[in-house]
Amino acid sequence: MLIPVILSGGAGTRLWPVSREGHPKPFMKLADGESLLGKTYRRAAALHDKNGGKPKTILTVTHRDYYFMSRDELDQRDLNGEFLLEPFSRNTAAAIALAARYAIALHEPEAVLLILPADHLILDQAAFAQAVVQAGRLAQQGYMVTFGIKPNAPETGFGYIECGQLLGGEGAGYDVARFVEKPDLETAKGYVDSGRYLWNSGMFAFQAATFLQELSRHAPEVSLSVEQCWNHLASSAKDASFIEIPADIFAHVPDISVDYAVFEKSERVAVVPGDFGWSDIGSWNAVRDLLSPDENNNRSCGDVVLIDSSNTYVQSDGRLVAALGLDNVMVIDTPDALLVAHQDKAQDVKKVVAQIKKTNHEAYRLHRTVVRPWGSYTVLEEGPHHKIKRIEVKPGASLSLQLHHHRSEHWVVVSGMAKITCDGRETLIQANESSYIHAGQQHRLENPGILPCTMIEVQCGEYLGEDDIVRFDDKYGRSTGAL
Incomplete structure (x- = not known):
């Protein structure tokens, strides 16, 4: 049995201002309109186990916080999925160990787990599928397998794997001689010239039981804390499509990567070489390289005009961006934040995020358009005592039954139909009709129709923060004060 395990976490700060804490890198839409997470789900669903069956x-x-957005990505592709929901990150060792416990408890110990980060891009699905088959064979022999990427350049931003003894037939895989940290340029050139080194992709395959055995041997503190955490969850795991991990228990799990905890210590590690168009979308330079250049080596995405410019990347989300006389510059424009940087500084974008986070600027966390389980809202304008939003509610969805202490709300339906509950009274309003909610009134907004409902909300009050909310009932399980 093959179980793809998607690791979807991290804020992707080097891809700000598109990637933000509330809408991180896996949900970024690429030039083709599909997100990285969506591509990962599609890629995983297309695989086959040794008997030709697709993952169940x-x-x-x-x-x-990313559950509903992730669920939407699965539903859009008509795929079945299960979720382990972390209250905060404890790095990859904890995430993978819990996935292994889950697989054994709800599926089978011999299941081969295929660990896939949600922010990778793979262009050659057939070659990748073949590499997965090879990795699965080694996993059934008791190996923990990592996927190594054949380097095409002396890259200093990746870790490397030195290949040891050949295992089985040509191309089947190699014993891992050692893992190497990110090298300097001269060392990287030597690695590439030798032909013995591969980039460490961060993708793995192994049987769940094998991994837990090696984790217990090489990282007993991680193994024990994860076991204790799972024992607390086991009773609620049966027949559950998602499991929330309690914060008080998860806090005791060590924060360590699976590479440091297990793979760099184990003697049961193999590597399968891959040449399937792999890319770690870790910076704007990586995003830029997905597009074809013009005659001046410029690349652009969106409504862009480039004049007398070269070696420049411009991405626009909505409005026209014109670049004149630029060289080796990247411009990333979003409705509420603009990044302009030299392309050599692509890795330093995270410093911008760190700086604005210190000042608690909302742009490190949220976009103007914020996704919610019921749909989304977009802040159109904001002043000292007013805020204007566009709200879109999915068919059949509803906001929580709630009240606000400090603001009133005026709703005008633009398209579709809205069902308004206010202090127990229900009203249906359609396009060009409106409803007014006083501060302190319990209210709920629902979309009873089969088409999306779009409305304009005008808020007025002394305080307009998103935390001015008291929830009485919520179909999505959100608590009071949660956004």
């Missing part, structure tokens, strides 16, 4: 489920390990 896909297990996602992610932050609980």
Whole structure:
């Protein structure tokens, strides 16, 4: 049995301002309109086990705040999925160990787990599928397998794997001689010239039981804390499509990567070489390289005009961006934040995020358009005592029954139909009709129709923060004060 395990976490700060804490890198839309997470789900669903069967489920390990967005990505592709929801990150060792416990408890100990980060891009699905078959064979022999990427350049941003003894037939895989940290340029050139080294992709395959045995041997503190955590969850795990991990117990799990905890210590590690168009979308330079250049080596995405410019990347989300006389510059424009940087500084974008986070600027966390389980809202305008939003509610969805202490709300339906509950009274309003909610009134907004409902909300009050909310009932399980 093959179980793809998708690790979907991390804020992707080097891809700000598109990737933000509330809408991180896996949900970024690429030029083709599909997100990285969506591509990962599609890629995982297309695989086959040794008997030719497709995966019956896909297990996602992610932050609980990203559950509904991740669920939407699965539903859009008509795929079955299960979720382990973390209250905060404890790195990859904990995430993978819990996935292994889950697989044994709900599926089978011999299941081969295929660990896939949600922020990778793979262009050659057939070659990748073949590599997965090879890795699965080695996993059934008791190996923990990592996927090594054949380097095409002396890259200093990746870790490397030195190949040891050949295992089985040509191309089947190699024993791992050692893992190497990110090298300097001269060392990387030597690695590439030798032909013995591969890039460490961060993708793995192994049987769940094998991994837990090696974890217990090489990282007993991680193994014990994860076991204790799972024992607390086991009773609620049966027949559950998602499991929330309690914060008080998860806090005791060590924060360590699976590479340091297990793979760099174990003697049961193999590597399968891969040449399937792999890319770690870790910076704007990586995003840029997905597009074809023009005659001046410029690349662009969106409504862009480039004049007398070269070696420049411009991405626009909505409005026209014109670049004149630029060289080796990247421009990333979003509705509420603009990044302009030299392309050599692509890795330093995270410093910008760190700086604005210190000042608690909302742009490190949220976009103007914020996704919610019921749909989304977009802040159109904001002043000292007013805020204007566009709200879109999915068919059949509803906001929580709630009240606000400090603001009133005026709703005008633009398209579709809205069902308004206010202090127990229900009203249906359609396009060009409106409803007014006083501060302190219990209210709920629902979309009873089969089409999306779009409305304009005008808030007025002394305080307009998103935390001015008291929830009385919520179909999505959100608590009072949660956004």
